[in-house]
Amino acid sequence: MSDSRAGSDLKKVLSTCRRSFVDVGAFSLFINLLMLVPPLYMLQVYDRVITTRSQETLLMLTLVVVFLFVVMGGLELVRSRILVRIGNRLDVLISQRLYSAMFKRSLMMPGKPSAQPLNDLTTLRQFLSGNGLFAFFDAPWVPIYIAVLAMFHPWLGLFALGAGIILATLAIINEIITKSLLSDANSQHVLSQDLANSNLRNAEVLHAMGMLPGIMGRWSARHREYLILQSKASDRAGMITNTSKVLRLMFQSLILGLGAYLVLAGDLTPGMMIAGSILMGRALAPIDQMINGWKGFSGARTA
Numbered sequence: 001m002s003d004s005r006a007g008s009d010l011k012k013v014l015s016t017c018r019r020s021f022v023d024v025g026a027f028s029l030f031i032n033l034l035m036l037v038p039p040l041y042m043l044q045v046y047d048r049v050i051t052t053r054s055q056e057t058l059l060m061l062t063l064v065v066v067f068l069f070v071v072m073g074g075l076e077l078v079r080s081r082i083l084v085r086i087g088n089r090l091d092v093l094i095s096q097r098l099y100s101a102m103f104k105r106s107l108m109m110p111g112k113p114s115a116q117p118l119n120d121l122t123t124l125r126q127f128l129s130g131n132g133l134f135a136f137f138d139a140p141w142v143p144i145y146i147a148v149l150a151m152f153h154p155w156l157g158l159f160a161l162g163a164g165i166i167l168a169t170l171a172i173i174n175e176i177i178t179k180s181l182l183s184d185a186n187s188q189h190v191l192s193q194d195l196a197n198s199n200l201r202n203a204e205v206l207h208a209m210g211m212l213p214g215i216m217g218r219w220s221a222r223h224r225e226y227l228i229l230q231s232k233a234s235d236r237a238g239m240i241t242n243t244s245k246v247l248r249l250m251f252q253s254l255i256l257g258l259g260a261y262l263v264l265a266g267d268l269t270p271g272m273m274i275a276g277s278i279l280m281g282r283a284l285a286p287i288d289q290m291i292n293g294w295k296g297f298s299g300a301r302t303a
Contacts, residue, residue, distance in 0.1 A: 028079065035141075167247065
């Protein structure tokens with residue numbers, strides 16, 4: 001099966017699922033709008049309820065917020081289930097074509113059968129069904145959260161923009177320093193798996209000829225190379241991931257300090273200060289999630 005034919009088949013299947021991806025995007029729209037509820041609730045509590053000491057206002061605000069959280073939970077559940085169905089549909093639409101191509105390849109290249117394409121399909125389906133894909137649907141909302149922060153005060157918006165640029169830069173660096181290593185590691189893993197499967201199919205003959213130590217050595221060499229490459233990629237990705245996590249937490253604390261300074265200067269209310277910190281965390285969460293889930297995305301891309 002040629003790469004161009006494989007690409008066209010996969011592209012056709014993904015195009016068939018386009019409407020479902022649009023539905024996921026629509027659910028993400030309302031979910032991210034509802035993500036504004038916690039900071040707005042905090043803003044109203046600090047700036048309206050506490051100043052007016054109105055228990056009725058607090059009760060009504062709380063009831064509305066609880067209702068909106070229930071709606072958001074339902075939307076999250078439906079969005080997750082849609083992605084699971086997309087993964088299953090992808091598998092159903094392409095698995096028979098893939099199996100047929102594997103069978104033809106085995107006839108054309110006797111002695112080198114491999115079920116790796118089915119494993120690759122499983123990897124792709126699991127990525128489409130998992131939480132890692134949510135970051136790509138939530139990322140377009142980062143500028144909107146930053147814009148809301150800028151409406152509170154321009155300094156808050158500029159601070160959030162700078163923090164977002166730093167974390168996005170880390171995501172790009174993570175892609176650059178791990179892409180080749182993960183690709184090579186996956187290739188070595190496939191080769192070691194194919195070698196092991198081939199040896200197991202001829203186990204009796206190999207054992208009778210006393211070839212077990214030799215073939216085990218060949219497999220061990222490939223497997224060891226895979227582990228070395230995988231470890232290097234994981235070490236580099238881990239360094240970026242930990243740095244991103246620390247920076248995100250630090251930025252959330254620093255924006256609280258910046259908000260406190262603006263409150264002391266009379267340019268901001270206490271409610272806006274707290275709401276700004278919550279919005280900052282929400283704005284940076286998709287970027288941080290993309291960095292954490294980059295290994296899964298890279299594996300799906302390779303598959």
